[in-house]
Structures are given as structure tokens and as C-alpha cells.
Amino acid sequence: MADFSPPDDNKRTGQRGAEKSGRVADFRYRPPSQSKPQKCGTGSSAKKRGGGKTSIPSPKPQGSAPSHHHRKQAYAALDLGTNNCRLLIARPSGENFTVIDAFSRVVKLGEGLAMSGKLSDDAMDRTLGALKVCAEKLRRRNVHLARSVATEACRRAANGPAFIEHVREETGIVLDIISAEEEARLAVLGCHILLEGGEGPAVIFDIGGGSTELILVEPGGKVPRILDWQSVPWGVVSLTDTVGRCTGSRDERLARYADMRRVVSESFAPFAERIAPRAECEEEIRLLGTSGTVTTLASLHLELPHYDRREVDGLIVRSQAMRDISERLSGMSLEERSQLPCIGNDRADLVVAGCAILDSILDIWPSERLGVADRGIREGILRSLMAADAEGERHRREIRGA
Structure with a gap:
């Protein structure tokens, strides 16, 4: 079999005891420039836990609560990934927040990136179209504070910074x-907050389009402490583009899947070695995943006729059930996968790579159960924005009262 190297040379392994960065970039929405900009190189039996709620807990800031008027402001989080563009707009509601608008579109920004090292013109055009929809929602909702982030595709692409600048000029959205x-x-x-209760160690993972993050956390407190982490440059898009799509005969598809499993396992090896003693501890280990892969597989497990976040978010399933679904999908043809509910054409060619990544995670962290989260980066951004803004308001009141 051919050997596959990671599509970039960035060091991604975490460090033991790595501290949370604590960084919060609060970018106020800016309208696009009036003058016409240059293109910058772009082209034209499971149990439920907490599922289905539109109010999502956010951190309770220390000190007095901000004013009633201030708490009614709208906040926004935009996550531009390798495969999807997602926006969430919410207002604080007591210790929680309530979603008032949302947007999600498959843009495939990282399509072909693993081979070319650049974002393609078609991918940038698709993404810019989605971001213009987001910009209109931000304007219409009169958003007070927003943070817009870009992840692996823009980190890796040689023309990523130019695309970010073009987005700012065309839409007013400042991507970090x-x-x-x-x-x-x-x-x-x-x-x-969807992590299953218990005393044992836990791993939280996020399978993206261009990368996968694995985080070992220590439970306790309002937010678990990050003990160790690793990011590898394999997501559903980058792994599929590099190793190849699972097409051809059944034997050929299974061989390609085995290649994917090998490539991912080799990249996970340093993290697996570091966390092995904790995986073998006497206490029950726990696992929580946030990604389109785990929510899609959970939907298949529940035999849903169409995706329903209320049924999936907070679900806890047997890990073996997810492995069984992964094995079944890896042997199917593209046409067979595309006809399954909750997969369709958008995910049919990428879901197998997600299965390979999930299987590899279960190899190194063999929890009997898997928690499923249809929430992640956007909700984390909203919590950070609201907590930081509330803290700033408290300091302002203290200064005025001094």
C-alpha cells in the first residue's frame, strides 16, 4: 500500500497539561467597504441527556449581573470550516442563551486543498455566497458582538489570508x-455539558473537514480542565482527498477504508501513547464527540427518516453500535450511501472518512458508550463572548461607582 503523509508540516501535537488559551476576539460587525475591492486572487437503545433544548447553558459571570438592556443584546458566532459554513445568533437568557437565528451550508471550502495547497476559485465562490447570507443575517438581527473564525482550510491554504481579506472587503465579516x-x-x-456523568477520565473529540481534535479533560468545575490534546490534519475532506474515495468493488472499498484507518491511527499514535495509562484506569472512561460524523451515525442508529437535532443532541449510544454502522457504510457503494436517510449526496462521499477517524478514536479510547453533541465551536464562541462582555460591563459599573 502507498504511504500517505499529512498534507502540511505544521506541528499539531498538544502538550501535557496544556492550559486553555483564554483568548477571546470580540469583533464588532463591520459593513463592507463602499469602494469596489480587488479580488485578491479569488475566483468568481440509547439514553437521552439534555437533547433538543434551544436554551444552552453559558458561564455565569462573577459579580453582579449586567443591566437588563445589556442582556437583551444579540451575539453571533460564525464557524467557517473546511466543509461547512455555520452561523448561530443568540440572546442571553438568565444563565442560558436562546438561539434566535441560525444558518448552515455545505461549502466544501477545502475541496482539493490537500493536493494543491490552495483554495480553489469555485470553493471560494461557494463560500463567499454563504458568507453574504450570514452578513445579511448579522445586519438584520442588529448583532451587538460577533466572532467569526476560520479553521483548518484557511490555516493550511497558501491563499487563505488573501481570501480572508477578500471576505472582509466584500461582506464586512472579519474572520479570525x-x-x-x-x-x-x-x-x-x-x-x-453533554459529557456523561461519572468520575473517570474523559476524551472530547471534534472530527472536522480538515482536521480532528482530541482533548483529554479532567472533570470538575464549570468547565473541564484540559490535560492534554492533539490535532491531526485529517478530517473528512482532507482524508478523502488524500487517500481517495471508497469506490470500485466492495473489496476495493474495504481496502481503501483500511488505508484510511491506518493513516489516521499513525497520526494519533503520539496522543494514544500519552493517554494509554488513563484509558486503562479502574474508573469508567467517558467519550463525547461533536461533529457531523457522529450526529449522522447517531441518526442512522435511531433510524430517523430525516435529521432531527432534538433527537440527536445529547444522545448516548453504545460505541459498538457506532462501529457496526461504520463497518456497514465502509462496504457500501456511493449510490447506496447517498440513498440512506440523513446522509444524502452531500455526505455520501465523505462519511466513510469520518467513520475511519471515529473507529481509530475508539481504538485508543475504548469507552463502552459515546456521547453525541450537535454543538461545539459556535456555542463555545457564544459563551466566551457573553461571559467576556458581562465581565466588561461589571468592571465599567465598578469604575462608574468608584
Whole structure:
């Protein structure tokens, strides 16, 4: 079999005891420039836990609560990934927040990136179209504070910074290309409340389009402490583009899947070695995943006729059930996968790579159960924005009262 190297040379392994970055970039929405900009190189039996709620807990800031008027402001989080563009707009509601608008579109920004090292003109055009929809929603909702982040595709692409600037000029959206560490921190912040109760160690993971983040956390406190983490440059898009799509005969498809499993397992090896003693501890280990892969497989497990976040978010399933679904999907043809509910044409060619990544995670962290989260980076951003803004308001009141 051919050997596959990671599509970039960036170091992604975490460090033991890595601290949360604590970084919060609060970008106020800016309308696009009036003058016509240059193109900058772009082309034209499971149990439920907490599922289905539109109010999502956010951190309770220390000190007095901000004014009633201030708490009615709208906040927004935009996550531009390798495969999807997602927006969430919410208002604080007591200790929670209530979603008032949302948007999600498959843009395939990272399509072909693993081979070319650049974002393609078609991918940038698709993404810009989605971001213009987001910009209109931000204007219409009169958003007070927004943070817009870009992840692996823009981190890796040679023309990523130029595309970010073009987006700013065309839409007014200021995208922050965040590090893999910040991506991991935000994912934990956004979904940790769905972690199954218990005393044992836990791993939270996020399978993206261009990368996968694995985070070992220590439970306790309002937010679990990050003990160790690793990011590898394999997501559903980058792994599929590099190893190849699972096509051809059944034997050929299974062989390609085995290649995917091998490639991912080799990249996970340093993290697997570090966490092995904790995986073998006497206490029950726990696992929580946030990604389109786990929510799609959970939908298939529940035999849903169409995707329903209320049924999936917070679900806890047997890990073996997810492995069984992965094995079944890896042997199917593209046409067979595309006809399954909750997969369709958008995910049919990428879901197998997600299965390979999930299987590899279960190899190194063999929890009997898997928690499923349809929340992550965007919710983490919203919590950060609201907590930081509330803290700033408290300091302002203290200064006025001094």
C-alpha cells in the first residue's frame, strides 16, 4: 500500500497539561467597504441527556449581573470550516442563551486543498455566497458582538489570508484564523455539558473537514480542565482527498477504508501513547464527540427518516453500535450511501472518512458508550463572548461607582 503523509508540516501535537488559551476576539460587525475591492486572487437503545433544548447553558459571570438592556443584546458566532459554513445568533437568557437565528451550508471550502495547497476559485465562490447570507443575517438581527473564525482550510491554504481579506472587503465579516489549540478549547467549551456523568477520565473529540481534535479533560468545575490534546490534519475532506474515495468493488472499498484507518491511527499514535495509562484506569472512561460524523451515525442508529437535532443532541449510544454502522457504510457503494436517510449526496462521499477517524478514536479510547453533541465551536464562541462582555460591563459599573 502507498504511504500517505499529512498534507502540511505544521506541528499539531498538544502538550501535557496544556492550559486553555483564554483568548477571546470580540469583533464588532463591520459593513463592507463602499469602494469596489480587488479580488485578491479569488475566483468568481440509547439514553437521552439534555437533547433538543434551544436554551444552552453559558458561564455565569462573577459579580453582579449586567443591566437588563445589556442582556437583551444579540451575539453571533460564525464557524467557517473546511466543509461547512455555520452561523448561530443568540440572546442571553438568565444563565442560558436562546438561539434566535441560525444558518448552515455545505461549502466544501477545502475541496482539493490537500493536493494543491490552495483554495480553489469555485470553493471560494461557494463560500463567499454563504458568507453574504450570514452578513445579511448579522445586519438584520442588529448583532451587538460577533466572532467569526476560520479553521483548518484557511490555516493550511497558501491563499487563505488573501481570501480572508477578500471576505472582509466584500461582506464586512472579519474572520479570525484560529489555531488548532483554540479550536480544541472552543469545542470543549461548547459541548462539555453533554459529557456523561461519572468520575473517570474523559476524551472530547471534534472530527472536522480538515482536521480532528482530541482533548483529554479532567472533570470538575464549570468547565473541564484540559490535560492534554492533539490535532491531526485529517478530517473528512482532507482524508478523502488524500487517500481517495471508497469506490470500485466492495473489496476495493474495504481496502481503501483500511488505508484510511491506518493513516489516521499513525497520526494519533503520539496522543494514544500519552493517554494509554488513563484509558486503562479502574474508573469508567467517558467519550463525547461533536461533529457531523457522529450526529449522522447517531441518526442512522435511531433510524430517523430525516435529521432531527432534538433527537440527536445529547444522545448516548453504545460505541459498538457506532462501529457496526461504520463497518456497514465502509462496504457500501456511493449510490447506496447517498440513498440512506440523513446522509444524502452531500455526505455520501465523505462519511466513510469520518467513520475511519471515529473507529481509530475508539481504538485508543475504548469507552463502552459515546456521547453525541450537535454543538461545539459556535456555542463555545457564544459563551466566551457573553461571559467576556458581562465581565466588561461589571468592571465599567465598578469604575462608574468608584
